[in-house]
Amino acid sequence: MSVRSYLPGSGRRVRVCAAALIAACALALASLSVLFDPEWYPGGWQACVARLAAGLNAGLAPARDLPGVADVRVLGAVGVVQLDREVDVPAATAAAVQAGVWLRPFRDLIYTMPPYLTSDSDLALICRGVLAAVQSLEAGQA
Numbered sequence: 166m167s168v169r170s171y172l173p174g175s176g177r178r179v180r181v182c183a184a185a186l187i188a189a190c191a192l193a194l195a196s197l198s199v200l201f202d203p204e205w206y207p208g209g210w211q212a213c214v215a216r217l218a219a220g221l222n223a224g225l226a227p228a229r230d231l232p233g234v235a236d237v238r239v240l241g242a243v244g245v246v247q248l249d250r251e252v253d254v255p256a257a258t259a260a261a262v263q264a265g266v267w268l269r270p271f272r273d274l275i276y277t278m279p280p281y282l283t284s285d286s287d288l289a290l291i292c293r294g295v296l297a298a299v300q301s302l303e304a305g306q307a
Contacts, residue, residue, distance in 0.1 A: 206281060213281040217242040220285060221277070224292025231296075233303050235273070244292070245276040246299055253302055260301030266294030275299060 199205050206213050221244035228237045228246045236247040252270040261268040268275060275298050277291050 210281055214242050216285070217279060217281065217283060217288060220288040221292065224289055225295060228296055228299055231299055231303060234299060242281065243276065243278050244295065245274055246295055248273045248275070248299070248302065252298075256301050257298035260297040261294040264290070264294040264297040266291050268294060268298060270298065 200210055203209070218239050218241055221239045221242070225237050225239065225244050225246060228234050233248050233250065234246060235249045236245075238245050238247070251273055252275060254270055257270045257275055258268060268277060270276070275295055277295060279288060279291055283291070
C-alpha cells in the first residue's frame with residue numbers, strides 16, 4: 166500500500182510507502198518516550214538541561230578573560246565562545262582533540278551542544294577542550 170503525497174514546495178507527487186510512515190511515527194514516539202522516561206532523565210530532561218547550563222557557565226567562564234574572545238554565552242545546553250576573528254579550524258580542532266574532545270568550530274565560533282545525558286566529568290572535559298581550542302588560537306597569533 167502506498168500513499169500519494171506532494172513534496173513540499175515542488176508540486177511533484179510521490180508515492181510513500183505506508184509502512185515507512187508508520188515506522189517514522191513509531192520512531193518519533195520512541196524518541197519522545199525516551200525524553201520523558203525518568204530512567205533516562207532523572208528529574209526530567211529540563212533538570213538535565215539546567216545542570217548542563219550551570220556546568221557550561223562555570224566551565225567556559227575562564228574564556229572571558231582570554232585575549233581574542235569577544236563573547237561567551239550559554240543558552241540551555243549550548244555553550245559558545247565567540248572570537249574577535251575567524252577560527253583557525255585545523256588548529257582549534259587539533260587542540261580540542263589533544264584535550265580529548267571533538268569540536269567542530271566554524272566562522273568565529275567555538276561551540277558545544279552536549280547530549281542531555283552527558284556526565285559532569287565529561288562536561289568538564291568538553292569545557293577544557295573548548296578552552297584549549299581558544300588558547301591554541303592565541304598561541305598561533307603570538
